[in-house]
Amino acid sequence: MAITAPRGTQDFLPEQTAEWQMLEAKIRRICALYGFGEIRTPLFENTELFLRGIGETTDVVTKEMYTFVDRGGRSMTLRPENTASVVRSFLEHKLYGEQKVHKFYYMGPMFRHDRPQAGRYRQFNQFGVEAIGSKDPAVDAEIISLAFQLFRELGLNDLVLHLNSVGCPSCRPIYRQKLLDFFADKKESLCDDCRERLEKNPLRVLDCKADGEKMMNMGVPLITEHLCESCQSHFQQVQQYLQAVGIPFVKDPRLVRGLDYYTNTAFEIMYAPLGAQSTVCGGGRYDGLIAEVGGPSTPGIGFAVGMERLLLTLKEQGLLTVPVGVPPIFIVALGEAARAKAFVLQQALRARQIAAEIDLMGRSMKGQMKAANKAGAGYTVIIGEEELARQEVQVRNMMTKEQIAVPMNELVTYMESNRRDD
Numbered sequence: 029m030a031i032t033a034p035r036g037t038q039d040f041l042p043e044q045t046a047e048w049q050m051l052e053a054k055i056r057r058i059c060a061l062y063g064f065g066e067i068r069t070p071l072f073e074n075t076e077l078f079l080r081g082i083g084e085t086t087d088v089v090t091k092e093m094y095t096f097v098d099r100g101g102r103s104m105t106l107r108p109e110n111t112a113s114v115v116r117s118f119l120e121h122k123l124y125g126e127q128k129v130h131k132f133y134y135m136g137p138m139f140r141h142d143r144p145q146a147g148r149y150r151q152f153n154q155f156g157v158e159a160i161g162s163k164d165p166a167v168d169a170e171i172i173s174l175a176f177q178l179f180r181e182l183g184l185n186d187l188v189l190h191l192n193s194v195g196c197p198s199c200r201p202i203y204r205q206k207l208l209d210f211f212a213d214k215k216e217s218l219c220d221d222c223r224e225r226l227e228k229n230p231l232r233v234l235d236c237k238a239d240g241e242k243m244m245n246m247g248v249p250l251i252t253e254h255l256c257e258s259c260q261s262h263f264q265q266v267q268q269y270l271q272a273v274g275i276p277f278v279k280d281p282r283l284v285r286g287l288d289y290y291t292n293t294a295f296e297i298m299y300a301p302l303g304a305q306s307t308v309c310g311g312g313r314y315d316g317l318i319a320e321v322g323g324p325s326t327p328g329i330g331f332a333v334g335m336e337r338l339l340l341t342l343k344e345q346g347l348l349t350v351p352v353g354v355p356p357i358f359i360v361a362l363g364e365a366a367r368a369k370a371f372v373l374q375q376a377l378r379a380r381q382i383a384a385e386i387d388l389m390g391r392s393m394k395g396q397m398k399a400a401n402k403a404g405a406g407y408t409v410i411i412g413e414e415e416l417a418r419q420e421v422q423v424r425n426m427m428t429k430e431q432i433a434v435p436m437n438e439l440v441t442y443m444e445s446n447r448r449d450d
């Protein structure tokens with residue numbers, strides 16, 4: 029039986045990679061504009077990093093990691109996300125020594141043993157940013173603005189920003205207790221998943237895909253009503269910044285992260301038609317994370333965009349336009365000697381940065397002309413017997429259909445000057 033790509037993985041053939049490259053180029057440009065520099069970390073890390081950096085009770089860690097023992101007997105894991113690795117790298121290189129906002133972005137494959145479906149894969153790509161070193165709410169608004177500028181430049185206008193605050197270690201425990209008290213006599217009404225969440229990670233109960241709405245109607249206490257003064261003020265300022273630059277949002281008190289090191293801002297950017305895969309971007313502040321993985325207490329915030337989901341959204345909106353490639357020069361040659369010349373001319377053109385192709389399928393003259401058309405050639409260069417004898421080529425402009433004879437040793441110069449005229 030033929031071997032296929034593993035379930036939940038995809039091949040991207042050249043036509044599709046052109047779409048990826050368009051998106052990547054746009055991302056790189058916007059990140060540079062906002063002062064974010066690219067960071068590249070390993071695709072696998074010591075498993076311990078993710079246990080501490082993502083949290084042992086999360087779905088990602090309990091159900092979704094690709095963990096293996098390497099030949100040295102160490103437990104390794106293919107990265108399921110990139111924040112933990114960025115933080116590890118930040119500490120390993122002692123970047124905290126310099127007091128400033130360190131701004132990183134990354135792009136690349138992540139690995140999760142998810143249930144494959146449209147917009148959900150086992151190897152998928154994320155673009156994300158991390159801004160480490162400042163608690164200023166302007167940073168929160170800055171990274172959200174970055175994501176919005178990207179989406180808007182891509183032509184997407186109907187994405188919805190959901191915004192919340194998850195408080196901090198001083199106000200959240202009080203809220204957590206309120207939540208536990210509220211559900212104390214309502215456990216029966218919760219789904220199996222939520223009963224488990226209530227034990228391990230009660231804030232996640234609100235986020236339940238099945239019963240979340242119902243709980244809101246039951247009058248469940250909301251985190252936003254239990255924020256301490258400083259969290260309250262941070263949340264207000266983030267909203268003011270967003271309003272000031274015209275980024276619309278909806279406040280969504282069900283948007284939570286259960287772990288202690290998440291603080292203040294939590295957000296998601298959604299494209300509703302993607303259904304259960306509608307979150308294109310998820311992010312938030314993690315002022316406790318760096319201390320959690322063993323560093324000096326340092327605030328940080330970031331987001332991650334699912335690039336496959338973003339491309340799906342663009343496709344669905346008819347916004348995926350990929351620039352056409354450079355039309356090559358196709359050299360048509362008949363006979364052994366002419367073919368040898370064609371190969372040399374092809375290389376001479378390429379050496380001057382001009383795309384060129386020859387026939388490699390033993391086609392007839394007519395077949396080669398057809399191939400030139402199919403390749404979208406801007407010019408066809410013909411070397412027949414007569415041309416060879418005269419050390420000439422016929423150059424045919426495929427647009428105007430004009431054809432002229434050019435000395436063989438002047439072809440490159442001729443094409444170069446033509447290119448300048450184009």
Ligand code: ATP
Pocket residue numbers: 109140142147148149150152153154304305307308309310311332333334335336337
């Ligand atoms: P979901 O609820 O969709 O499983 P998540 O909460 O696990 O998402 P995050 O860990 O916040 O997702 O990752 C950030 C973004 O990465 C998501 O919003 C989504 O766009 C994308 N993403 C996450 N898991 C996958 C996956 N298995 N395949 C494709 N994209 C994914």
Ligand code: MG
Pocket residue numbers: none
């Ligand atoms: Mg998930």
